Amino acid sequence: MNQTFTLKEKTKQIFVLLVPILITQLGMFSMVFFNTIMSGRYSSSDLAGVAIGTSIWSPIFTGISGIFLAVSPIAAQRFGEKKNDEVATVVKHGMYLSVLITVVVILLGTFLLNPILNFMELAPKVHDTAFDYLVGLSYGMLPLFLFNVLRSFIYALGKTRVIMVIMLLSLPINLILNYVLIFGKFGFPELGGAGAGYATAITDWIFLGMTIYIVKSKDSFSSFQIFSNLKEFSWEQCKEILKIGVPMGLSVFFETTVFAIVTILLSKFNVTTIAAYQSALNVVSFIYMIPISISTALTVLVGFEVGARRYKDAKQYSWLGIGTAVLIAIGTGLVVVAFRYQVAGLYSTEAAVINLTANFLIFALFFQISDAIQATAQAALRGYKDVNIAFIMTLVAYWLICLPTGYLLANFTSLGARGYWIGLTIGLLAAGIALSFRLIQIQKKKFNALVSGTIN
Structure with missing residues (x-):
């Protein structure tokens, strides 16, 4: 990752980081897709069990991953300041936190998983599959969290292709593991849907192994000496990550749960409406990988420039990234609308x-x-x-605008289920406007502090 001087160079830098991140996101999506499709091939009850397990795990994983994502902006700022020793310290304490959080989640899961599944009143086979699937996933929790910390470190240096290569190498392995563990091939036990959980866990260890090898052996990363002096532990360093990571994680968690609650609220409608909503949401979720990939690149680039006190460049990256995401959203949205019947036909024949x-x-x-x-x-x-402040803004937008507006429009107007789409759109737009104003405020504050010489 290098300093840029023109909008053309900045645009190129965004896409250099963006494309590998997007391919990585698609790879992660494919792993969930493999789990679902291959479990469905085994039996419908195993498919349902894996789907239930995924619905329980996804909000937890996305929320906790948000905490580890804090490593990226902190490390990127330290890298911009040319404080390599401090970059290593941040990453080490991110790894410490991943171990601690893994222990906490496993302990909570030990006591709460069965009660949660019992509360859902599932069919016995579905209950057992969901439980066994989540147990299988738990064996990969530690390497997955450690991998996310190291991934955030690698992204902070702008080396996004590394993670893309790891993902592309791991995908075929995950597919094979799913096949042999779900269906019991080549002498392996036949585990059904639970096998998808164990396959994912093994793949997570492979992710981690390859990442550690690269971080220790490649010059771009080995100079930071991430794995030396691991006994050095400071709660203050952990607090810095948590101070930024917890609001980030909660923001992601609450956004995810809003969609889960809308799905529950839609259950009062007929099967056709529920199926159509899930199909449309799947399309939107797939396309959302583009702005979320831009977001990952943007956090790193802005953090890098802020660390180097190049606030004009940070400002240009901010609005260039937002503009790029909006243009792509308009383009992909228009394509989807133009071919909406063909896209819908991929999900149903009714x-x-x-x-x-x-x-x-x-x-x-x-x-x-x-x-x-x-x-x-x-x-x-x-x-x-x-x-x-960003967390508070998104919390208000998701829970005080999205849900109430959607509920009122869906239940007290003729819009029906369409009201939820409008409610979600209004809430997200409110969040976007509020966050944009906050961004302008922060940029002015940084610029004024730099001019007055009070920047720290």
């Missing part, structure tokens, strides 16, 4: 489901634009390590 899904996808265009603004504005603020 005319009623196809028509309603196609209708939802029109609303999804505006949803994508709003989501692109809020995701990238929030990412830029993370680069400035400004997360607390």
Whole structure:
């Protein structure tokens, strides 16, 4: 990652970081896809069990991963300041936190998992599969969290291709492991849907092994000596990560749970409506990988420039990233709308489901634009390590605007389920506007402090 001087160079730098991150995100999506599809091939009850297990694990994982993402802006700022020793310290304490959080999650899971599944009143086979699937996943929790810390470190240096290569090498391994453990091939035990959990856990250890090898052996990373003096532990260093990471993690967690609650609220509608909503949401979630990938790159680039006190460059990256995300959201949204019936046809053969899904996808265009603004504005603020106000803004937008507006429109107007799409769009747009104003405020504050000589 190098200093840039023109908008052309900055645009190129964004895409140099963005493309590998996007491919990595698609790879992670593919792993969940393999788990679901191959479990469904085994039996419908195993498919349901894996789906339930995934719905329980995903909000927890995304929330905790948000904590580890704090390593990126902190390390990027230290890297911009040319404080390599402090970069290593941040990463080490991120690894310490990953171990501590793993222990806490496993202890909580030991006592709470069965009660949660019992509360859901699942069929015995579905209950057992969900439980065994999550137990299988738990064996990969530690390497997954450690991998996310090291991934944040690698991203902070702008070396995003490294993680892309690791992901592409691991995907075929994950596919093979799914096959042999779900169906019991080549002498392996036949575990059904639970096998997908164990396959994912083994793949997580492979992720970690390859990442550690690269960080220790390649000159770009080995000079930081991440794995030396691991006995040095400081709660103050952990607190810095948690101070930034907890609001980031909670923000991601609450955003994820809003969509889960909307899904629950939609259960009062007929099967056609529920199927159409899930189909449209799957399309939107897939496309959302583009702005979330831009966001990851943006946090690193803004953090790097802020660390070097190049606030003009940080400002240019911020708005260039937001503009790029919005333009891509408009482009992809228009393509989806133009081919909405063909896209809907990929998910169902029933005319009623196809028509309603196609209708939802029109609303999804505006949803994508709003989501692109809020995701990238929030990412830029993370680069400035400004997360607390941003968290409050998103919390208000998700829980006091998205849900109430969607509920009122869906239940007290003729819009029906479409009201939830409009509510989500209005809430995300409100978040995007508020976060953008906050970003302008922070940028002015940094510039004025630099001019007055009071910047620290």
